[in-house]
Amino acid sequence: MGYAENLWLFFILLFGIIAVPGMDMLFVLANALTGGRDRGLAATGGIMVGGMVHTMNGAIGVGLLVHFLPILFKPLLLAGAAYMAFIGITLMRSSITVGNEGPAGSRSAWKAFRQGLVTCLINPKAYLFVLAVYPQFLKPDYGPIWMQATIMGLLTVLTQAAVYGGLAISAGRSRKLLIANPRVTILAGRAAGLLLFAVSVFTAWEGLRAA
Numbered sequence: 001m002g003y004a005e006n007l008w009l010f011f012i013l014l015f016g017i018i019a020v021p022g023m024d025m026l027f028v029l030a031n032a033l034t035g036g037r038d039r040g041l042a043a044t045g046g047i048m049v050g051g052m053v054h055t056m057n058g059a060i061g062v063g064l065l066v067h068f069l070p071i072l073f074k075p076l077l078l079a080g081a082a083y084m085a086f087i088g089i090t091l092m093r094s095s096i097t098v099g100n101e102g103p104a105g106s107r108s109a110w111k112a113f114r115q116g117l118v119t120c121l122i123n124p125k126a127y128l129f130v131l132a133v134y135p136q137f138l139k140p141d142y143g144p145i146w147m148q149a150t151i152m153g154l155l156t157v158l159t160q161a162a163v164y165g166g167l168a169i170s171a172g173r174s175r176k177l178l179i180a181n182p183r184v185t186i187l188a189g190r191a192a193g194l195l196l197f198a199v200s201v202f203t204a205w206e207g208l209r210a211a
């Protein structure tokens with residue numbers, strides 16, 4: 001298999017893992033619905049930076065991560081699940097309303113960016129993807145590892161921007177329909193929080209059962 005075929009196969013796997021609903025996608029959706037397009041895109045930006053960090057880990061640390069996986073995986077998974085559960089509970093307890101000047105009591109775009117970054121960095125699905133997939137595609141036969149990792153990182157960021165950014169824009173537009181109905185907006189925010197909490201519980205349960 002040549003390098004072009006290798007990269008194309010990587011992209012197919014990458015798109016599949018990003019497009020499948022998970023913690024990152026739900027986090028973007030929650031921010032876009034409750035804070036509008038800008039906050040949804042800010043959350044997407046944080047997740048994109050996290051994707052670059054994962055790529056760097058895949059390029060320089062796959063061997064070490066695989067070696068220490070039995071020790072680090074379970075605490076990492078539980079920490080990620082706990083963080084997402086915290087965000088979900090916060091949303092479920094909130095009473096977010098949307099006005100023409102912006103959502104009352106919402107987090108800033110900068111905070112959404114930071115939380116998006118942390119969400120991506122502690123997402124167990126991302127670490128599993130790096131550990132399972134990257135060793136198969138970063139090969140000396142295809143040239144310098146750093147160059148291959150750079151291209152894979154660009155693909156990761158662009159795919160996240162397309163999938164999560166598109167979701168943020170779509171959800172942000174639908175937010176305009178909620179301005180006239182604060183009760184629906186509150187329910188939407190709490191429903192997003194419930195989804196985040198449910199995903200965190202499921203992730204922790206699956207990881208502990210497989211450990």
